[in-house]
Amino acid sequence: MNTLSTQGHILIVEDEPRLAAVLGDYLTASGYTHCWVSNGLDAMTTFSAAKPDLVLLDLMLPGKGGMEVCREIRLDSQTPIIMITALVEEIDRLIGLETGADDYICKPFSPREVVARIAAVLRRHRYIPKEDRPDPLSINEESYEAMVHDKKLDLTPIEFNLLLFFYNAQGRVLSRDQVLAQIYPDHRVVTDRTVDTHVKNLRRKLAEAGASEDWIKSIYGVGYKMEYLP
Known part of the structure; x- marks a missing residue:
């Protein structure tokens, strides 16, 4: 720097x-x-x-x-x-x-x-590089399991895919259309409210496991962004 x-x-x-x-x-x-x-x-x-x-x-x-x-x-x-x-x-x-x-x-x-x-x-x-910090969130794609502070999250398949999508795109703003395409790859017709409901449920489950709702931020007029500090 x-x-x-x-x-x-x-x-x-x-x-x-x-x-x-x-x-x-x-x-x-x-x-x-x-x-x-x-x-x-x-x-x-x-x-x-x-x-x-x-x-x-x-x-x-x-x-x-x-x-x-x-x-x-x-x-x-x-x-x-x-x-x-x-x-x-x-x-x-x-x-x-x-x-x-x-x-x-x-x-x-x-x-x-x-x-x-x-x-x-x-x-x-400017925070310490991620590899030097313990990560409170762990995701196992093979077993479809996610844990926060070693506490397993009880996620639906859609919620797991949503969390994985946010996690892999940390720091990027994701539009609702991008989120829809990720969680519903068959392009079924659903409303923006459906996405908001899934995000709300995911935030609640993260908070119940000891995480912060601020990990997933709403970007007004655009979509969402995941941003957390291990």
């Missing part, structure tokens, strides 16, 4: 100079260092040279779009990425996250909110 700042080094990829300058001022005031690039074509070169702790990445960039830049970063790096977009339609936000982004924020926004989002994402990425 970059040691230029006690908070972190942020790469801003934004084609609006005024907005980039304001973001930079707020980052500096909050103890971060930063660098800026104004187009997608130069983004990867700057990323490789700067080795940032996090990337603020605009979706609409000259030369090369933000989603393409995000995919290129994800080819060999797990550096956190927050997408910035003026496209508020659900599909645009979802596609951005499916390319590997960790979060998104829509224009217009408060620079204070951006700094708060950066701090939250960096906190998640």
